[in-house]
Amino acid sequence: VSELAARYGTPLYVYRLGDVRAAAEALRRMLPDEARIYYSLKANPHPAVVAELTRAGFHSEVTSTAELGVALAAGQLPQRCLLTGPGKTADEFDDALTRGVRTFSLESETDYQRLAAAAGHRSVQVDIILRLNSVHAAGRGTGLRMTGAPTQFGMAPETAVGIARSAQSSGLLRPVGIHLFPATNVPTAEDLVAEFKSSIDTAATVLRQAGLAARLVDIGGGFAAPFARPGTRVRYENVRERLSATLDDRLPGWRGGEPRIAFESGRYLAGGCGSLLTTVLDVKTSGASTYVVLDAGVNALGGMSGLGRLMVPDAQPTGATPSTAKAAPGHRINLVGTLCTPLDVLSRSAAIPVPNVGDVLEIPNVGAYGLSASLLAFLSKPIPAEVVLEEDGSVVHVRRMVLRELDLGAGAVPSVPVISV
Numbered sequence: 143v144s145e146l147a148a149r150y151g152t153p154l155y156v157y158r159l160g161d162v163r164a165a166a167e168a169l170r171r172m173l174p175d176e177a178r179i180y181y182s183l184k185a186n187p188h189p190a191v192v193a194e195l196t197r198a199g200f201h202s203e204v205t206s207t208a209e210l211g212v213a214l215a216a217g218q219l220p221q222r223c224l225l226t227g228p229g230k231t232a233d234e235f236d237d238a239l240t241r242g243v244r245t246f247s248l249e250s251e252t253d254y255q256r257l258a259a260a261a262g263h264r265s266v267q268v269d270i271i272l273r274l275n276s277v278h279a280a281g282r283g284t285g286l287r288m289t290g291a292p293t294q295f296g297m298a299p300e301t302a303v304g305i306a307r308s309a310q311s312s313g314l315l316r317p318v319g320i321h322l323f324p325a326t327n328v329p330t331a332e333d334l335v336a337e338f339k340s341s342i343d344t345a346a347t348v349l350r351q352a353g354l355a356a357r358l359v360d361i362g363g364g365f366a367a368p369f370a371r372p373g374t375r376v377r378y379e380n381v382r383e384r385l386s387a388t389l390d391d392r393l394p395g396w397r398g399g400e401p402r403i404a405f406e407s408g409r410y411l412a413g414g415c416g417s418l419l420t421t422v423l424d425v426k427t428s429g430a431s432t433y434v435v436l437d438a439g440v441n442a443l444g445g446m447s448g449l450g451r452l453m454v455p456d457a458q459p460t461g462a463t464p465s466t467a468k469a470a471p472g473h474r475i476n477l478v479g480t481l482c483t484p485l486d487v488l489s490r491s492a493a494i495p496v497p498n499v500g501d502v503l504e505i506p507n508v509g510a511y512g513l514s515a516s517l518l519a520f521l522s523k524p525i526p527a528e529v530v531l532e533e534d535g536s537v538v539h540v541r542r543m544v545l546r547e548l549d550l551g552a553g554a555v556p557s558v559p560v561i562s563v
């Protein structure tokens with residue numbers, strides 16, 4: 143760690159491909175052999191991570207033109223990409239069709255109309271799965287609910303039935319199935335299986351009402367992973383057995399691929415592979431608090447902490463060399479960044495000794511929703527570099543992303559760009 147920090151500087155993300163492989167294998171073992179698994183690039187779109195999972199046979203769930211570009215550049219086939227997400231634009235549909243994507247998750251009537259127009263322009267037939275915003279909530283204590291309560295995701299089952307019926311009799315959009323993503327970061331096998339069973343049940347009901355013989359039922363994910371603190375991937379027991387029984391009952395034919403059952407996962411596959419190395423720039427005391435100023439704040443990690451339960455700012459790094467400046471009893475150690483906002487906090491009570499200025503700390507389990515989910519442009523600091531390691535520790539890839547300024551034609555920018563190329 144110290145060698146990498148010395149060679150490439152900090153803040154530095156380190157991704158270990160060996161861990162990506164181990165996670166991929168663990169998820170495969172957990173789910174039925176017949177299942178298709180999509181890697182959700184939103185968790186970590188680093189090309190090396192995406193390429194590793196593509197080689198391992200995972201399909202790609204993408205939500206933007208750029209994510210699709212990464213997937214294809216990583217060797218993914220366009221037929222194995224699924225474009226998802228609310229508010230897809232005509233340009234996004236058009237670009238995906240141009241590149242050969244033929245399966246889309248639709249979130250609304252508007253989504254349907256936009257895709258119909260884009261497919262019509264090119265006279266191509268595409269498959270659609272309809273994302274449900276089911277009002278039925280299955281589990282308790284799940285990480286973050288995406289349905290079961292009003293959200294911006296998916297459509298009411300009645301809307302899906304209506305779209306499926308009219309699409310079956312017209313046009314280029316072929317309704318082939320249902321998509322649900324009810325919750326994320328679900329910590330126990332019981333709750334996870336309850337979510338899946340509820341999703342299978344809802345999907346089967348909507349398919350029956352729509353008179354649709356489904357070819358694809360994507361019941362989402364929810365596979366949890368620790369974030370920014372030590373911990374291992376959750377081991378969910380007997381998921382495949384319990385799911386198979388429900389599938390046999392509600393969607394017979396799934397073993398032969400009719401419908402193909404699909405899952406999606408981001409954090410479970412990528413979370414464990416990444417660490418963030420950050421240097422202690424200053425250690426200060428204010429009142430009853432010690433502030434450890436790091437060169438990585440929410441511009442490098444945890445920019446989504448504003449979303450509350452998704453990413454609580456309680457990073458737990460290792461690597462502090464205890465300084466002689468002991469914190470007084472009752473003092474809290476705050477890990478903060480360098481941004482000019484009191485909200486730039488990675489932890490309000492880190493369980494670490496007061497470190498020394500110059501220490502390099504390692505924040506584990508930030509391979510998912512780390513760099514790309516952060517406030518990269520805020521205060522225009524350099525974006526952390528990213529280094530990818532093979533299992534033997536050799537460096538296979540290093541990069542630093544930059545924010546680039548494009549002149550959109552309204553005249554020259556009068557000064558040196560704040561963010562350089």
Ligand SMILES: Cc1ncc(COP(=O)(O)O)c(C=O)c1O
Nearest residue numbers: 182323326327363406407408409
């Ligand atoms: C539709 C959809 N698919 C996949 C994911 C990935 O979730 P996770 O990283 O928790 O596996 C999300 C996350 O919000 C999502 O909304």
